[in-house]
Amino acid sequence: MANDxxxxxxxxxxxxxxxxxxxxxxxxNLSYVVLxxxxxxxxxxxxxxxxxxxxxxxxxxxxxxxxxxxxxxPKRIEALExxxxxxxxxxxxxxxxxxxxxSEKEEDLFKIxxxxxxxxxxxxxxxxxxxxxxxxxxxxGEDLPKVSHxxxxxxxxxxxxxxxxxxxxxxxxxxxxxxxxxGHVTMVVRGEAIGERVKYWVKPNIENRIKxxxxxxxxxxxxxxxxxxxVIIQTPEGKVTLPNDYxxxxxxxxxxxxxxxxxxxxxxxxxxxxxxYNETTMESxxxxxxxxxxxxxxxxTHLWFIENSVVHSERxxxxxxxxxxx
Numbered sequence: 618m619a620n621d622x623x624x625x626x627x628x629x630x631x632x633x634x635x636x637x638x639x640x641x642x643x644x645x646n647l648s649y650v651v652l653x654x655x656x657x658x659x660x661x662x663x664x665x666x667x668x669x670x671x672x673x674x675x676x677x678x679x680x681x682x683x684x685x686x687x688x689x690x691p692k693r694i695e696a697l698e699x700x701x702x703x704x705x706x707x708x709x710x711x712x713x714x715x716x717x718x719x720s721e722k723e724e725d726l727f728k729i730x731x732x733x734x735x736x737x738x739x740x741x742x743x744x745x746x747x748x749x750x751x752x753x754x755x756x757x758g759e760d761l762p763k764v765s766h767x768x769x770x771x772x773x774x775x776x777x778x779x780x781x782x783x784x785x786x787x788x789x790x791x792x793x794x795x796x797x798x799x800g801h802v803t804m805v806v807r808g809e810a811i812g813e814r815v816k817y818w819v820k821p822n823i824e825n826r827i828k829x830x831x832x833x834x835x836x837x838x839x840x841x842x843x844x845x846x847x848v849i850i851q852t853p854e855g856k857v858t859l860p861n862d863y864x865x866x867x868x869x870x871x872x873x874x875x876x877x878x879x880x881x882x883x884x885x886x887x888x889x890x891x892x893x894y895n896e897t898t899m900e901s902x903x904x905x906x907x908x909x910x911x912x913x914x915x916x917x918t919h920l921w922f923i924e925n926s927v928v929h930s931e932r933x934x935x936x937x938x939x940x941x942x943x
Contacts, residue, residue, distance in 0.1 A: 634910035758843030
């Protein structure tokens, strides 16, 4: 066991992959602690209330622990229950609402400083996800209270003129739900069509609603200015001014690249910001510091999901055991 905040491993981030890493550490009898700045599976908690996953429950399982769902595709509330039970039933050492402030490395020992304590560890795993920092529109008026980069549920927008920016799964789900709850929805889409990665059972629905005129959509268009009661957009036919009560800009999110750089991780300079790591061991260019989950994809946050990055935990702990034994 760890003594006086000395651990074999400090895991930063308590999402599904952070939980998977903790499970692997526990099975390997490694002393560990998970530090999470928000609640357990903070990103999933902040998803829309009625969100349905693209994946089946089996693909969202970690450590072969069954995920039972009453739906073909599980919902957010079921995922929260599943990961909460996995963490509690296995008595994982997770510290919630404890943000990591800094990390220093002296020889072969990391000193991790959080808002509450200082931890010393031989290894660090970063599994912080990407949902905390939205990609901004960078237009005048984006800081108005009526603008949000997150969406929770549709009832709030009943009878309101709402612009949804984007054409990804989150944008399409928001547009459909707000329309179903009686909102007047307009989509502003930079591309020429609804995104190809939109869930296959949802894509025909949004396309039909646009075709029939229930939801208005401006393709190859962008917002140029947001005002108190209206929004100006640039379309292929010129500028259009729309009445508006709320703007929901669901244009995607990005990892905290500054946090990675502060840890010493090098990033590619091609605009993708891919972090440097060994694909076999998941160890970064900083010896003893590992990356797990979606953070490995840089700006391409669609490359890694729960189902294809759970294996990161196994690779990391296997390598940690080898290095500690040598």
